């Protein structure tokens with residue numbers, strides 16, 4: 001599992017920009033970002049290069065930030081690969097809460113980040129089925 | 141310990157005392173205080189029209205404005221020369237409210253405060269520290285005289301300099317604290333910072349709280365700081381009605397006993413002035429039965445409560461008033477339901493995931509009143525999932541609905557984003573009023 005940042009944002013103009021400004025000013029690089037549409041408030045999910053520092057500077061700037069776990073997997077970039085992963089999880093009756101993806105610079109294989117209720121179990125079943133589960137994304 | 145025999149008399153005995161005193165008091169006010177006489181004349185009433193307690197409801201109200209209109213001595217029934225004490229309370233607007241006490245008034249005031257102290261568990265063995273500001277405020281001297289009369293040792297430490305207060309508390313072996321509930325909580329926190337454990341290093345076992353309402357969550361905090369066996373009661377009064385002594389909680393904590401041989405309580409609909417039956421919520425109106433220097437007949441307190449007449453488990457038979465649930469001035473009427481911001485506050489304080497600050501917006505959308513409430517998250521604990529946040533908003537809405545009977549829109553916001561107030565907080569924006577549509 002890897003750590004992502006979950007940042008509370010209100011649903012109003014400029015709320016995401018306030019987060020990205022703090023990261024820019026502190027020279028923190030965003031690897032992946034996801035937010036889901038909701039009427040009132042939202043949780044912004046971020047994968048950054050310096051997770052601990054990002055939490056500190058965002059908190060200092062009045063944001064509430066939680067470090068949460070996600071399972072990170074490296075996919076082989078070929079058709080049907082994500083489908084195979086999804087069926088491994090479905091067959092194991094593991095429910096996915098949310099999922100987002102990104103590609104690391106200088107690397108061709110896409111990375112998928114997903115949050116599930118039973119993450120350790122998910123990692124185990126994925127590894128047993130030959131899926132590359134990675135533990136380090138933020139240290140490079 | 142029950143201080144006075146009047147606290148346990150039967151309803152019939154109490155009503156007999158009340159009627160005799162009411163007749164005397166109305167006659168006294170009519171004869172001695174010009175504004176009372178002119179109000180009664182306008183209402184075509186004379187003192188002899190008061191034949192039973194039920195006739196009380198026909199008498200005109202007295203309001204805060206009467207004090208301002210007749211500043212400083214216009215409501216006094218005796219020359220100021222016959223007064224032995226004068227207090228004043230400064231309002232937020234206009235002239236202060238001036239109150240005077242004759243020697244007899246002082247004795248009655250002291251008697252009722254003594255009962256309040258006894259209600260809260262105080263005895264002659266207590267060492268009492270009074271952390272109310274002395275001066276023109278009635279709270280400090282009121283409790284001071286009452287506790288002395290009870291036989292307790294009174295240390296008038298007044299307010300401020302919390303560390304010194306705690307030093308006295310420790311060195312004197314103080315067993316009883318008189319303060320506002322928020323100051324008592326503050327003291328407990330400062331004690332901890334100074335390295336004192338209030339439960340081990342201090343002997344305080346009784347808190348008599350006043351000056352502001354104590355909510356149930358505050359009382360729970362009190363137990364956490366001062367110990368589970370701490371006796372935390374609150375009492376109620378206002379300078380227009382002597383000061384403290386009007387009513388106080390007993391150790392059963394089921395409302396504040398009113399000293400009915402000195403004060404007749406009524407609860408009215410604040411909109412219409414109509415008297416409501418026992419158990420219904422409305423504005424408290426008090427008639428003083430023994431005040432000679434400054435008679436008070438049907439004084440509108442602007443405080444919202446309910447009255448209960450069933451005898452209490454503590455053995456007293458006096459009427460109990462529920463802990464205050466707001467000021468009539470702050471009451472909102474939303475879809476015909478009376479709502480007090482304090483009711484909302486009480487609900488919010490019980491939900492640990494959100495902070496104590498809030499903002500209420502009432503508006504009229506498509507001819508329907510709607511209320512939306514912004515509340516702050518306290519920390520990141522709810523950020524695991526959107527569902528978790530949504531469940532929290534639902535919980536807030538559900539708890540409010542069960543207390544108010546109304547649906548409110550809940551908007552969660554980040555900590556520290558709502559306005560903070562130093563003085564009186566303005567947490568309600570009623571857009572219906574501001575648009576002139578409140579009809």
Ligand SMILES: [Zn+2]
Nearest residue numbers: 390392452454
């Ligand atoms: Zn009682």
